[in-house]
Amino acid sequence: MSLEKGMLIVLSGPSGVGKGTVRKAMLQDSNIKFEYSVSMTTRNIRPGEKDGVDYFFSSKESFEAEIANGGMLEYAKYVDNYYGTPLRRVQETLANGTDVFLEIEVNGAMQVREKMPDGVFIFLTPPDLASLRSRITGRGSEDQTTIDKRMEKARQEIKMMSNYDYAVVNDEVSLAVKRIEQIIKSEHLRVPRVIGSYYKMIGDK
Numbered sequence: 001m002s003l004e005k006g007m008l009i010v011l012s013g014p015s016g017v018g019k020g021t022v023r024k025a026m027l028q029d030s031n032i033k034f035e036y037s038v039s040m041t042t043r044n045i046r047p048g049e050k051d052g053v054d055y056f057f058s059s060k061e062s063f064e065a066e067i068a069n070g071g072m073l074e075y076a077k078y079v080d081n082y083y084g085t086p087l088r089r090v091q092e093t094l095a096n097g098t099d100v101f102l103e104i105e106v107n108g109a110m111q112v113r114e115k116m117p118d119g120v121f122i123f124l125t126p127p128d129l130a131s132l133r134s135r136i137t138g139r140g141s142e143d144q145t146t147i148d149k150r151m152e153k154a155r156q157e158i159k160m161m162s163n164y165d166y167a168v169v170n171d172e173v174s175l176a177v178k179r180i181e182q183i184i185k186s187e188h189l190r191v192p193r194v195i196g197s198y199y200k201m202i203g204d205k
């Protein structure tokens with residue numbers, strides 16, 4: 001493992017918890033530098049979204065062809081649509097020494113953990129389920145049936161929190177941003193996990 005390599009940061013959390021909001025706020029903060037990995041999806045484009053910026057919007061056929069070609073680091077089906085991380089860009093950016101930020105759901109995150117265990121895995125959680133529902137409803141991008149499906153999915157996802165290195169509460173956006181920035185900074189300073197037994201000795205003293 002080259003020391004110059006960038007760090008992989010994976011952020012998951014239920015739909016509507018504020019992942020996109022927090023990530024965009026972090027990108028505007030000049031103290032922290034990373035590249036956001038633009039995912040590919042088969043879901044419909046929402047008003048205000050841009051192809052190639054928010055997602056690469058694709059047909060089911062092209063998405064499945066990309067999977068077959070080995071072009072995906074991970075992918076998952078989420079509420080009737082495919083979502084996945086194009087592999088090549090992630091590899092190139094990390095090799096250049098830039099941190100890469102993935103914003104993906106839990107099944108995909110666990111696939112990444114298998115392949116890239118040195119990544120930092122963060123789960124963004126709402127303070128409670130009522131705030132989650134009101135954030136999804138307030139965004140106004142989904143109908144009632146989809147909101148109900150996403151709330152059910154959220155309950156399952158929250159159970160997966162313990163598989164992450166960190167859980168960050170998004171009560172206030174500015175606080176969640178600070179917490180994640182703190183994690184990234186301390187992970188950059190961390191003793192490499194490859195010398196595991198030595199690392200444990202320090203913790204035990």
Ligand SMILES: Nc1nc2c(ncn2[C@@H]2O[C@H](COP(=O)(O)OP(=O)(O)O)[C@@H](O)[C@H]2O)c(=O)[nH]1
Pocket residue numbers: 012013014015016019020039040043074075076078083084085103104105106107108109
């Ligand atoms: N596994 C995986 N999940 C993704 C990817 N991109 C986005 N997602 C997740 O798919 C879920 C639905 O995303 P989206 O339809 O944009 O809804 P939103 O997160 O509520 O705005 C969210 O949990 C995203 O984090 C990806 O490349 N891979």
Ligand SMILES: Nc1ncnc2c1ncn2[C@@H]1O[C@H](COP(=O)(O)OP(=O)(O)O)[C@@H](O)[C@H]1O
Pocket residue numbers: 013014015016017018019020021022135136138139170171172173
């Ligand atoms: N800490 C917060 N407090 C209140 N509302 C929030 C907070 N974080 C995000 N939101 C709002 O919740 C909605 C969903 O946020 P979004 O970033 O789209 O979530 P996600 O990307 O996780 O699906 C948006 O309308 C956003 O403005």
